[in-house]
Amino acid sequence: MAETPVAGSRLVTVFGGSGFVGRNVVRVLAKDGWRIRVAVRRPDLAFHLQPLGRVGQIHAVQANLRYPDSVAAALRGADAAINLVGILTPRGRQTFDAVQTFGARIVARSAADAGLSHLVHVSAIGADENAASAYARSKGLAEAAVRENFPAAIILRPSLMFGPGDDFFNRFAALATMLPVLPLIGGDTKFQPVFVGNVAEAVGRALADGATAGAPYELGGPEVKTMREILQYICKVTGRKRPLLPIPFPIAHYVPALATEIASALSLGLFPKLLLTTRDQVELLKHDNIVSQEAVSGGRTLEGLGITPSTIDSVVPEYLYRFRKTGQFDRQTA
Numbered sequence: 001m002a003e004t005p006v007a008g009s010r011l012v013t014v015f016g017g018s019g020f021v022g023r024n025v026v027r028v029l030a031k032d033g034w035r036i037r038v039a040v041r042r043p044d045l046a047f048h049l050q051p052l053g054r055v056g057q058i059h060a061v062q063a064n065l066r067y068p069d070s071v072a073a074a075l076r077g078a079d080a081a082i083n084l085v086g087i088l089t090p091r092g093r094q095t096f097d098a099v100q101t102f103g104a105r106i107v108a109r110s111a112a113d114a115g116l117s118h119l120v121h122v123s124a125i126g127a128d129e130n131a132a133s134a135y136a137r138s139k140g141l142a143e144a145a146v147r148e149n150f151p152a153a154i155i156l157r158p159s160l161m162f163g164p165g166d167d168f169f170n171r172f173a174a175l176a177t178m179l180p181v182l183p184l185i186g187g188d189t190k191f192q193p194v195f196v197g198n199v200a201e202a203v204g205r206a207l208a209d210g211a212t213a214g215a216p217y218e219l220g221g222p223e224v225k226t227m228r229e230i231l232q233y234i235c236k237v238t239g240r241k242r243p244l245l246p247i248p249f250p251i252a253h254y255v256p257a258l259a260t261e262i263a264s265a266l267s268l269g270l271f272p273k274l275l276l277t278t279r280d281q282v283e284l285l286k287h288d289n290i291v292s293q294e295a296v297s298g299g300r301t302l303e304g305l306g307i308t309p310s311t312i313d314s315v316v317p318e319y320l321y322r323f324r325k326t327g328q329f330d331r332q333t334a
Helices: 020-031 047-052 068-075 096-113 134-149 169-178 196-207 227-238 249-266 279-284 293-297 317-323
Strands: 011-015 035-040 058-062 080-083 118-122 154-158 182-185 217-219 244-247
Touching (some): 011 020, 011 068, 020 035, 047 058, 068 096, 080 096, 096 118, 118 134, 134 154, 134 279, 169 182, 169 227, 169 317, 182 249, 227 244, 249 279
Parallel strands (some): 182 244
């Protein structure tokens, strides 16, 4: 189906626009008047984005970052591009290197070849070419590839993101309804959770020339919390009294990490994603995930972009109510 032009608007291609971050970014871009081409592996699974804009404003096309020709086709005629593609757990040919490093290089190179004026690359706090974690290392290599091929690109590094449909707060809230105790790995590791809507706003500001190329922007919320404090908060909001079971890193490397990886492999992918913990995730939990002082002093934060970050308490209870014992009929919800 051909795209229906929206008069007077520029075209932006959003890679990975149908996911958790993507739908929030698409909503912001539609409000800003962009014509949006959502490039995804399965366009038939991106129909839920249509109501976010006017008729003909949002259109999904097929693209896979492992195939350069499909990326070039998705960028044809576009004015700008956004790369949101990322994975937390590799599976099959969807490896960290293939998706996050090679894919980022292809998008940046194709954007430069197509003569695009803007490229926004969403990475993550902790991205480091020399990191022990394969996830963080692939993110760092991706940033280097983007800078090499498209020097004017804006790189955004969010911390742990929260919002309706997130994979963190929802996951542990669900575990609290199933398990008598919650496993606690890296209890003292610090995070600076950021609302996904604020990250989407930052992407919009970057496209509107509200950000400058160079060192990456680091996006965090107004609160720094340890892993222990976050799990305690989730239990409080959901009304679940669950003790936390601290698991030292050397043990966590084998149980639950290696054990659930093996279970997932033997089950041919049928092992519940909710219960899966990988050794790479354990490695990530050894390091704080907060905005650096260099980013703060350089104005490379949400506040530097003119965005007031939302607190956890102003957003999270609105979607975790369903994990309470009586759900929407809970007195606190009512």
